[in-house]
Amino acid sequence: QVQLQESGPGLVKPSETLSLTCTVSGRSVTTYYLNWIRQPPGKGLEWIGYIYYSGSTNYNPSLKSRVTISVDTSKNQFSLKLNSVTAADTAVYYCEIAGYWGQGTLVTVAS
Amino acid sequence: EIVLTQSPATLSLSPGERATLSCRASQSLSSSLAWYQQKPGQAPRLLIFGASNRATGIPARFSGSGSGTDFTLTISSLEPEDFAVYYCQQRSNWPYFGGGTKVEIK
Numbered sequence: 001q002v003q004l005q006e007s008g009p010g011l012v013k014p015s016e017t018l019s020l021t022c023t024v025s026g027r028s029v030t031t032y033y034l035n036w037i038r039q040p041p042g043k044g045l046e047w048i049g050y051i052y053y054s055g056s057t058n059y060n061p062s063l064k065s066r067v068t069i070s071v072d073t074s075k076n077q078f079s080l081k082l083n084s085v086t087a088a089d090t091a092v093y094y095c096e097i098a099g100y101w102g103q104g105t106l107v108t109v110a111s
Numbered sequence: 112e113i114v115l116t117q118s119p120a121t122l123s124l125s126p127g128e129r130a131t132l133s134c135r136a137s138q139s140l141s142s143s144l145a146w147y148q149q150k151p152g153q154a155p156r157l158l159i160f161g162a163s164n165r166a167t168g169i170p171a172r173f174s175g176s177g178s179g180t181d182f183t184l185t186i187s188s189l190e191p192e193d194f195a196v197y198y199c200q201q202r203s204n205w206p207y208f209g210g211g212t213k214v215e216i217k
Contacts, residue, residue: 035206045147045155045198045208058204061112099145099157099166 002026004095004102012089012109018082022095022102029053029071032098034078036069038091039104046091051078085109113138115199115209123217130186132212134199139179143202146175146184149211150195159184160202189214 008020022034036048049059051069059067063082071078082089092104114137124130134144142162147155157166159175162182172187186193194216199209 037208044211045149045200047200047206047208050206060205060207094154099160101154101156104154 002097002100004097004100006093006095006102006105008105008107010106010108012085012107013111014086014109015084018080018085018089018093018107018109020080020093020095020105020107022078022080024076024078024097027097027100028073029076029078029097030073034069034071035096036080037094037096038089039094040088040091048080048082048093112205113140113201113203113207115201115207117197117199117209117212119212120210121213121215123215124189125217126189126191128189130184130189130193130214132184132186132197132214134177134182134184134209136180136182136201140182140201140203142178144175144177144182145200145202146173147198147200148193148195149198155198158197186214 003025005023012018030053033050035050038046049069051057051071066083068081087109090109092106094104095102116135118133144162146159149155163175174185176183196211196213198211
């Protein structure tokens, strides 16, 4: 059974860096494209970007200048960093692999 | 950039009725389209991939069709648990989502 679990701070101050990790069990991260997706409260889904285990990445152009996604195959994890955050980055952040989703984690940007 | 437009934004139906949801792409996607269901407070659940293939465990009342730029998700007979928001997603280089269709109880 494939399970994904997001972890990281639930509160980030404006201008700082949001950092999240997705821990995967039941499937190797070396097999799929590893996605981060977010959903602002009451709004739709926004794809942030993905990484392949080889390290190749693809980011949403609207976020590209602020996003870094990385993978740690030894821990079967992948991570998201979003810098210079503002209130507009407040959202539930999900990790996703091949149709399997984590439960999501709410990150609030506030001082 | 490929834009996905879902219609209608809201669909008001009664249990037992047929639901037809549309997703239109600004460029051809071949069959690289997925459909998701999302209920309040939950992560999206994959329903359909490759435009017409049901994901594991998805009931047969859910079906997907289409190719190119026009895609449809059909729920043949709505069950109470089917009232939710549905999103389409292109599975190309930039896997953007459509804006969603809310299926609500009439």
